[in-house]
Amino acid sequence: MSSSESSPSSTVRRTGGVNLEPIMSAAEQAFAEQGFYGASMRTIARSAGTSLSNLYNYFPSKDDLLLGVLERANGMLETRIAGALAGAGPAATERLRAAVKAYVGFSVDHRQAAVVALSEFRYLHGDRRAQLVEARDRTQAIFQKITRDGMASGEFSTRLERDATRAVLLLCATVPNWYRASGELTREKVAEMQADFALAIVGARRG
Structure with a gap:
């Protein structure tokens, strides 16, 4: 996967009221400690207690996740x-x-x-x-x-x-x-x- 770790879509999908705080907190920590290129979507998903596919459902790329943070x-x-x-x-x-x-x-x-x-x-x-x-x-x-x-x-x-x-x-x-x-x-x-x-x-x- 490329440095942006993109999935097919390129825009953040609607959350439908889902609490994304665990994902955001995990991403924030990963980006702060490892940098954008060092952090991986898989590790962020694991730290947030969710699946990689679910993470991509709300943030189709690592770029989108960084923007969200x-x-x-x-x-x-x-x-x-x-x-x-x-x-x-x-x-x-x-x-x-x-x-x-x-x-x-x-x-x-x-x-x-x-x-x-x-x-x-x-x-x-x-x-x-x-x-x-x-x-x-x-x-x-x-x-x-x-x-x-x-x-x-x-x-x-x-x-x-x-x-x-x-x-x-x-x-x-x-x-x-x-x-x-x-x-x-x-x-x-x-x-x-x-x-x-x-x-x-x-x-x-x-x-």
Whole structure:
């Protein structure tokens, strides 16, 4: 079978209300630990406690399964950021701090999903890649609007709206590469630290 481990169909079939959590969790772990090419559909099916044919019934290729894992991760991230912003103040500085802390919290609490999102995205191509890019663009748009609002209000001194936003997102996304729960920094301290760094990137004014 090819590297994408394709079955005849090329689109994810409807689940009909079936709980796919065991499959998604097994796939997420496999992709995080073994990478896209190292993980096999057979091993994922075994870890999920299902048959290979049943796995292919819902995810006709390994590409589709990776897309499913990444879409789920992005959905959880969007929900967490939205919740944080709902409780934040109106100032761009407050909103950026809340959004960054939410993103970092997600990266720590769902480390495997964050690792897969950061390292395995490059294996998606064509329509699958376009689908995920669209989802990621929504997250970037949230941060970019905060940056734009901060520039307009005079809270942020940066004039590089898009580049500053990308730098902030990268700051959040790469936390799983170095954070360890057994380290000196607690989850909360890491989130606060990254938020401070993000505000420095956009040139947040003190006081």
